[in-house]
Amino acid sequence: MRSGKLVIAQGGGPTAVINQSLAGAVLEARLFPQIERIYGARHGVRGIVDEDFVDLSAESRANLEAIAATPSSALGSTRDKPDLAYCRNILASLKATGASWFLYIGGNDTADTVRIVSEEAAKEGFDLRSIHIPKTIDNDLMENDHTPGFPSAARFVAQAFMGADLDNRSLPGVYVAVVMGRHAGFLTAASAAARTIEGDGPHLIYLPERIFDEAKFLSEVKLVHERLGRCVIALSEGIHDADGTPLSVKLAKTVEKDAHGNIQLSGTRALADLLCEEIKSKLGIKRVRGDTFGYLQRSFAGCVSDVDRREAREVGEFAVKHAIWGACDGSVAIRRIGDYAVDYAIVKLAKVGGKTKVMADAFIAPSGSDVTPLFQEYLRPLLGSDLPQPARLRSGAIAKVLKR
Amino acid sequence: MRSGKLVIAQGGGPTAVINQSLAGAVLEARLFPQIERIYGARHGVRGIVDEDFVDLSAESRANLEAIAATPSSALGSTRDKPDLAYCRNILASLKATGASWFLYIGGNDTADTVRIVSEEAAKEGFDLRSIHIPKTIDNDLMENDHTPGFPSAARFVAQAFMGADLDNRSLPGVYVAVVMGRHAGFLTAASAAARTIEGDGPHLIYLPERIFDEAKFLSEVKLVHERLGRCVIALSEGIHDADGTPLSVKLAKTVEKDAHGNIQLSGTRALADLLCEEIKSKLGIKRVRGDTFGYLQRSFAGCVSDVDRREAREVGEFAVKHAIWGACDGSVAIRRIGDYAVDYAIVKLAKVGGKTKVMADAFIAPSGSDVTPLFQEYLRPLLGSDLPQPARLRSGAIAKVLKR
Numbered sequence: 001m002r003s004g005k006l007v008i009a010q011g012g013g014p015t016a017v018i019n020q021s022l023a024g025a026v027l028e029a030r031l032f033p034q035i036e037r038i039y040g041a042r043h044g045v046r047g048i049v050d051e052d053f054v055d056l057s058a059e060s061r062a063n064l065e066a067i068a069a070t071p072s073s074a075l076g077s078t079r080d081k082p083d084l085a086y087c088r089n090i091l092a093s094l095k096a097t098g099a100s101w102f103l104y105i106g107g108n109d110t111a112d113t114v115r116i117v118s119e120e121a122a123k124e125g126f127d128l129r130s131i132h133i134p135k136t137i138d139n140d141l142m143e144n145d146h147t148p149g150f151p152s153a154a155r156f157v158a159q160a161f162m163g164a165d166l167d168n169r170s171l172p173g174v175y176v177a178v179v180m181g182r183h184a185g186f187l188t189a190a191s192a193a194a195r196t197i198e199g200d201g202p203h204l205i206y207l208p209e210r211i212f213d214e215a216k217f218l219s220e221v222k223l224v225h226e227r228l229g230r231c232v233i234a235l236s237e238g239i240h241d242a243d244g245t246p247l248s249v250k251l252a253k254t255v256e257k258d259a260h261g262n263i264q265l266s267g268t269r270a271l272a273d274l275l276c277e278e279i280k281s282k283l284g285i286k287r288v289r290g291d292t293f294g295y296l297q298r299s300f301a302g303c304v305s306d307v308d309r310r311e312a313r314e315v316g317e318f319a320v321k322h323a324i325w326g327a328c329d330g331s332v333a334i335r336r337i338g339d340y341a342v343d344y345a346i347v348k349l350a351k352v353g354g355k356t357k358v359m360a361d362a363f364i365a366p367s368g369s370d371v372t373p374l375f376q377e378y379l380r381p382l383l384g385s386d387l388p389q390p391a392r393l394r395s396g397a398i399a400k401v402l403k404r
Numbered sequence: 405m406r407s408g409k410l411v412i413a414q415g416g417g418p419t420a421v422i423n424q425s426l427a428g429a430v431l432e433a434r435l436f437p438q439i440e441r442i443y444g445a446r447h448g449v450r451g452i453v454d455e456d457f458v459d460l461s462a463e464s465r466a467n468l469e470a471i472a473a474t475p476s477s478a479l480g481s482t483r484d485k486p487d488l489a490y491c492r493n494i495l496a497s498l499k500a501t502g503a504s505w506f507l508y509i510g511g512n513d514t515a516d517t518v519r520i521v522s523e524e525a526a527k528e529g530f531d532l533r534s535i536h537i538p539k540t541i542d543n544d545l546m547e548n549d550h551t552p553g554f555p556s557a558a559r560f561v562a563q564a565f566m567g568a569d570l571d572n573r574s575l576p577g578v579y580v581a582v583v584m585g586r587h588a589g590f591l592t593a594a595s596a597a598a599r600t601i602e603g604d605g606p607h608l609i610y611l612p613e614r615i616f617d618e619a620k621f622l623s624e625v626k627l628v629h630e631r632l633g634r635c636v637i638a639l640s641e642g643i644h645d646a647d648g649t650p651l652s653v654k655l656a657k658t659v660e661k662d663a664h665g666n667i668q669l670s671g672t673r674a675l676a677d678l679l680c681e682e683i684k685s686k687l688g689i690k691r692v693r694g695d696t697f698g699y700l701q702r703s704f705a706g707c708v709s710d711v712d713r714r715e716a717r718e719v720g721e722f723a724v725k726h727a728i729w730g731a732c733d734g735s736v737a738i739r740r741i742g743d744y745a746v747d748y749a750i751v752k753l754a755k756v757g758g759k760t761k762v763m764a765d766a767f768i769a770p771s772g773s774d775v776t777p778l779f780q781e782y783l784r785p786l787l788g789s790d791l792p793q794p795a796r797l798r799s800g801a802i803a804k805v806l807k808r
Contacts, residue, residue: 010574013575014570014571014574014575016567039802040797040799043574050807051802051804051805051806051807052801053801053802054797054799054800054801054802055799055800055802056797056799058798058799058800059797059798059799060798063795063797063798066793066795067795067796067797069792069795070570070792070794070795070796071566071567071570071571071794072567072570072571072573072574073574074795074796074797075797076573076574076575077574077575078575079575092806093806096805096806097802097805159704159705159706159707160700160704160705162475162705162706163420163475163476163699163700163703163704163705164699164700164703166418166474166475166476166703166705167418167475167476167699167702167703169476169480170414170418170447170476170477170480170481171417171418171480171481171482171483175699270677273674289698289699290698291696291698291699291700292695292696292698293700294693294694294695294696295567295568295571295579295693295695296564296567296568296695296697296700298571299567299568299570299571300563300564300567301563301564301566301567301570301792301794302563302566302707302791302792303563303706303707387706388473388474388705388706389470390474390475390705391467391470391471391473391474391478392471392474392478393444393458393460393463393467393471393478393479394462394463394464394467395444395458395459395460395462395463396458396459396462397456397457397458398443398455398457398458398459398501400455401455401500401501402455402496402497402500403454403455
């Protein structure tokens, strides 16, 4: 029987529930006496190479539960993308510390790291069980119905657009908000969940899965604005023209030049500003406002889908069960069963690592500037319970006296 | 006894709880038979002048309660600042519709409108009772301990900084977020509520009540970054240099010129970008990120202080009671009693209208880049119950094997 230490780490961008997976794995690992100690690596694989470990076996259950409810990565994260040499250093450190299990929570880059570590360990004859635990607000992992972290970020985006749409009803004009997601439009598409009745925004949704055509964009904004006297727009930071270069990247370069090298604008913020300016100048609409949701959408404290919370916990638990009882390394995947339940499976690391899932054509409206009802059905159960329900006045207009 | 219709309207920027005040006033007004009908004016005073009224007496109690829980102004709002001629049109419309009471929910501009309407009605001998109901996320109304709408916006800012600080711990660097408030720094200062233990961010808070000195700013960021390896900064959109011009305004002009008139950047977004760029280039820090909270902080659906909710309801109720039983026009004011309860009073409209309260010196740290414990004591009860409580790992470091 394999015995020794279990090393766990967190990689990539934090989410609202990534610590649920950490707590799920740690609490489950404590049930198996062959796991002598549970070590957490600080700042992902960087901490493994640097032997920067903390002893998670020493954490109280109450504190682990409190950490589970805390957004962002409690162990710290890293943006390092290990190559083969880096992975060999990971293995050397794991060996030296007496690890027999390696669990890494993260997205497709993280899964790819686990793949290399797994393959190299096998080559060396190092008896290590390596498991990838899924996490990403981008929802872009292959083999998964959806990914822990996405439902909570999607809920944030939905609640943000609910409020922004009510704000825009109150003081009409055009509102553009830029949402995270360079290649996959799921998070931007989640804005559709803000709509309750006909006329609710967002009225237009632009995804990186479709080529962004500014002329088409402006004519669509014009139409909505003429019809409703206002227009709310959700825009992915990854929107790009026919050659595939994101507008934000092109824009960042332009603005850097214009500013004589003094001001280097972050692309996504400049994106909202540019499009607002285009709407003002080309459509002659006066009140145009733009926001870029930025880091709030992945780390806001206090906006969590309870479905996401539960599933993020379960993928951590499942990873440990498989690490003990399973016969292979792999990546934990979420499978949807009916409407709505999930089951978990282990899939080959190569099927997830380094690959990106984008939105299916069936999720995108033929217009290219909205989602389909099928996507809304897909999204709805993920957002969790007690989503705010905006209400509006029903009362009819009173006949005028002076101006009748 | 005065009898007739009651006209109510909402002005200025929406808040998370402004509909609580609407519901509070409408439900209370129904208890008085001398109020024949309750009319809501659509889009503030603009709706009064245009005779764009809806009959709020027809709304169900359940729907009014649902609307109360919905952010933004259910009646719609306006940015119109009426002059004397405009106010005479308001009076003509109120007279024609048979109004005997006029309630207007809003900030200091709204209070000033009510003042002019009240004075003109008196001059004309029109028996109208006019009351201003306070609302503003800026918390800048004179005579008030605090203002409905501020506590919920403050809670949003606190939760946003909690998450941003945890995110920044996970992936260290410098993070700058720009918060609303052109003249009063209360909302930016609310970021301090995100801190639990030593080392928590925001580490630096810049308010419009103090002159912003870029050299001082950079040296303070440098010091924090050297000490902690990271730095989280809260910055008011209203920060300005010695001549009083906000940096965002200066910046907007500069960028417009640099972009050859093609890109007119909104000042506050450009502000975050500029300061991020300054930190990168002058301090040589690599990972620097900036956000501008934008409209989310005043309209996000699902982030409300329960204290704010209750008080916003009560100012609406109180306004109607005073409108019926009181002997004068006025503005409802919130008074704090002990730690923590409130009472309501009616103050003269001229004491609130058109005036701006800023943060007391006792609330601002001598450094000029933080708040005092006194401000934290002032803020704490306003944020309401069940504020998220971030937790962190306690476990100590493991001795290194390879690199010892």
